Amino acid sequence: xADLSAELHKLRVENALLKKQVSLLTANGNLSQNPxxxxxxxxxxxxxxxxxxxxxxxxxxxGHSLSGLEIRRYSxxxxxxxxxxxxxxxxxxxxxxxxxxxxxxxxxLLYLAASGVGCLGIMDPDSVELHNLxxxxxxxxxxxxxxKVKSAAATCLAINxxxxxxxxxxxxxxxxxxxxxxxxxxxxxxxxxxxTRYLISDACIVANKPLVSGAALGMDGQLTVYNHAQGPxxxxxxxxxxxxxxxxxxxxxxxxxxxxxxxxxxQALEVIKILTxxxxxxxxxxxxxxxxxxxxxxxxxxxxxxxxAACGDNPQVDRRTLPEFDYEAFTSSPLCDAPPPRxxxxxEDQSITCRGYKEVREAHEAHLLLDVREQHExxxxxxxxxxxxxxxxxxxxxxxxxxAAEVTTSLGxxxxxxxxxxxxxxxxxxxxxxxxxxxxxxxDITGGFQSWVQDVDPNFPFF
Amino acid sequence: MQLTLEFxxxxxxxxxxxxxxxxxxxxxxxxxxxxxxxxxxWIRDNLLKERPExxxxxxxxxPGVLVLINDSDWELCGRLEGVLEDKxxxxxxxxxxxx
Numbered sequence: 001x002a003d004l005s006a007e008l009h010k011l012r013v014e015n016a017l018l019k020k021q022v023s024l025l026t027a028n029g030n031l032s033q034n035p036x037x038x039x040x041x042x043x044x045x046x047x048x049x050x051x052x053x054x055x056x057x058x059x060x061x062x063g064h065s066l067s068g069l070e071i072r073r074y075s076x077x078x079x080x081x082x083x084x085x086x087x088x089x090x091x092x093x094x095x096x097x098x099x100x101x102x103x104x105x106x107x108x109l110l111y112l113a114a115s116g117v118g119c120l121g122i123m124d125p126d127s128v129e130l131h132n133l134x135x136x137x138x139x140x141x142x143x144x145x146x147x148k149v150k151s152a153a154a155t156c157l158a159i160n161x162x163x164x165x166x167x168x169x170x171x172x173x174x175x176x177x178x179x180x181x182x183x184x185x186x187x188x189x190x191x192x193x194x195x196t197r198y199l200i201s202d203a204c205i206v207a208n209k210p211l212v213s214g215a216a217l218g219m220d221g222q223l224t225v226y227n228h229a230q231g232p233x234x235x236x237x238x239x240x241x242x243x244x245x246x247x248x249x250x251x252x253x254x255x256x257x258x259x260x261x262x263x264x265x266x267q268a269l270e271v272i273k274i275l276t277x278x279x280x281x282x283x284x285x286x287x288x289x290x291x292x293x294x295x296x297x298x299x300x301x302x303x304x305x306x307x308x309a310a311c312g313d314n315p316q317v318d319r320r321t322l323p324e325f326d327y328e329a330f331t332s333s334p335l336c337d338a339p340p341p342r343x344x345x346x347x348e349d350q351s352i353t354c355r356g357y358k359e360v361r362e363a364h365e366a367h368l369l370l371d372v373r374e375q376h377e378x379x380x381x382x383x384x385x386x387x388x389x390x391x392x393x394x395x396x397x398x399x400x401x402x403x404a405a406e407v408t409t410s411l412g413x414x415x416x417x418x419x420x421x422x423x424x425x426x427x428x429x430x431x432x433x434x435x436x437x438x439x440x441x442x443x444d445i446t447g448g449f450q451s452w453v454q455d456v457d458p459n460f461p462f463f
Numbered sequence: 464m465q466l467t468l469e470f471x472x473x474x475x476x477x478x479x480x481x482x483x484x485x486x487x488x489x490x491x492x493x494x495x496x497x498x499x500x501x502x503x504x505w506i507r508d509n510l511l512k513e514r515p516e517x518x519x520x521x522x523x524x525x526p527g528v529l530v531l532i533n534d535s536d537w538e539l540c541g542r543l544e545g546v547l548e549d550k551x552x553x554x555x556x557x558x559x560x561x562x
Contacts, residue, residue, distance in 0.1 A: 103562055215562060216561055217560070220472050220473070222472070238558060239526075243526070248473055250562075255561060288556060290482075299535065299554075300536060301536045302538035302539055392513075
C-alpha cells in the first residue's frame with residue numbers, strides 16, 4: 001500500500017514536471033490571454049452579456065490584463081481593497097530568487113507559488129534527506145534522494161501550473177552570484193550558513209536588489225529586509241563575521257520544524273509587500289521570534305552605514321571585486337552547511353579507531369565506555385553498557401568516573417581503560433585529556449558516532 | 464540601578480539557559496553614570512557562567528551579537544558610551560544563520 005502511494009506521488013511529480021515543460025514551450029501563451037478568448041465558460045460577467053454586443057462579454061475595469069481564470073483564482077486577494085488587481089498584476093510580472101529550498105525556503109516557495117508570482121528561481125545544491133522532512137514541508141517522502149530544486153519545483157508547479165520556475169542545482173558562489181541575481185526583482189535569503197549570507201547581501205547591493213533575509217535555529221527565528229529604501233545591509237549590521245564557534249548549525253543544535261516555517265512565511269509576506277508596494281516593508285527593523293514564549297518583538301535597527309564596505313559611500317565590494325572575493329576566508333567557514341572539520345588533538349597512542357573499539361567489545365575486554373554527549377542526545381540512541389556524563393560535567397563528576405572505572409581483583413583495586421565517544425570526535429578528545437589528568441588511561445574513539453556509523457554499524461540511527 | 468537584561472539567539476546558554484535577568488547594577492567607583500561598556504564588564508564578572516569569548520571580544524560584544532537598548536539598536540544610542548537609566552532593558556541577541 002505504501003509502495004502504491006509512493007508510486008502515485010512519483011507519477012504526480014512526473015506529471016507536474018511534464019506540465020512545466022509544456023508551459024515553458026507555450027510560454028506567454030497562458031498568462032496574458034485575451035479575456036474574450038476564454039470568457040465563454042460561464043463566468044459571472046456572462047449574465048449581463050446579452051445587453052452588450054456579443055463579442056464583449058466582460059471588461060477589465062482598471063485596464064488590467066488578468067485573465068478570467070486568474071481573476072477567479074486570486075479573487076480573495078483581489079477583493080482586498082489594499083491589494084486589488086494592480087498588486088496582483090505586479091506579482092504576475094515579478095520574479096523572485098529563493099536561495100535555499102530548505103526549512104525557510106519551503107514556505108517562501110509554497111506561498112509565493114500560490115500567490116501568483118510570475119517566476120520563481122530556486123537555488124539549492126542539496127538533495128532531499130529524510131531528516132529534512134520535519135521542517136522542509138515542500139518535499140515529501142517519495143522524493144528523498146531527489147535534488148531539492150526538482151522536488152520544490154514540482155510541488156510549486158503542482159500548486160500553480162502557470163508559474164515559471166528556474167532551477168539552480170548548485171550553490172551560490174562569488175563567481176556566479178551577480179549573473180544569477182541580476183535576472184530577478186528581489187532575493188530571498190533562505191540559506192543555512194554565514195558565508196552565503198554575506199555573499200547574498202553583497203551581491204544584492206551590487207545588483208541593487210532588495211533582500212528578504214530570514215534565519216532560524218532551535219526555538220529562535222529572525223527576519224530583516226536589507227537594502228531597501230535607504231535601509232542597512234547585512235554588513236552594516238555585522239561588519240565583522242562571527243567566529244565559526246559562534247555559528248551553530250541546525251544539524252548540531254536542532255530546530256523545531258515549525259520555527260523556520262513561521263519565519264519563512266514572514267519572508268513570503270515581505271516579498272509580496274515589496275513587489276506590490278502594498279504596506280510598509282520591514283526595513284531598518286528586525287523581527288525576533290521566540291517560539292518558547294510565543295513572543296515576537298520588532299526592534300529598530302541602524303540605517304545604512306556610510307562606512308560600510310558593501311553599501312557605504314566608498315564601497316570595497318563592487319561588480320569587479322565581488323566575483324573574486326573569498327567569502328569562505330572572510331568568514332572562516334564554508335559556503336555550505338558542512339560540519340566544521342574534526343581537529344586531531346590527542347596522539348595516536350591515546351586513540352582507537354571505531355573498528356578497533358568494536359574488536360575490544362567483541363573480545364569482551366574489560367573497559368569503561370564513557371559517552372560525553374549531552375543527556376538529550378544520549379537519550380536518542382547510545383551503545384549498550386555505556387556511561388553518559390556530558391563533557392561539561394566531567395570536572396564535577398570526577399569521583400564518579402574514577403569509581404566507575406575501578407575494579408577489584410585478587411591483586412587489589414585497579415583502573416580499567418576508559419574509551420570515550422561523542423558525536424563527531426571533538427569533545428571526546430578534550431575529554432581524554434581531562435580524564436588523563438584524573439590519572440585514568442583514557443582513549444579517544446576516533447570520529448565518534450559519525451565514524452561508528454560509517455565504519456562499524458550503518459544501522460545505528462545517527463542523527 | 465534596576466535593569467532587565469535579556470539574552471537570545473543562543474546567548475542564553477552562556478547564562479544558565481536563562482533568557483531574562485533582573486539585576487541591580489551600580490556605577491563603578493568614581494563614576495556617576497553607568498555606561499554600556501561598564502555594564503558589559505559587570506555582566507562578564509557577575510552573570511556569565513562560561514566561555515567569556517562567546518560573549519565579549521576586547522571591550523565590546525563579540526562579532527555577530529546585536530545589542531538593543533529598550534528594543535533599539537545600540538548603534539542609535541551611543542554604543543559602548545551609551546548611558547543607561549533605571550529600568551532600562553538591555554538585550555543581547557546572537558545573529559542566527561540556520562535555515
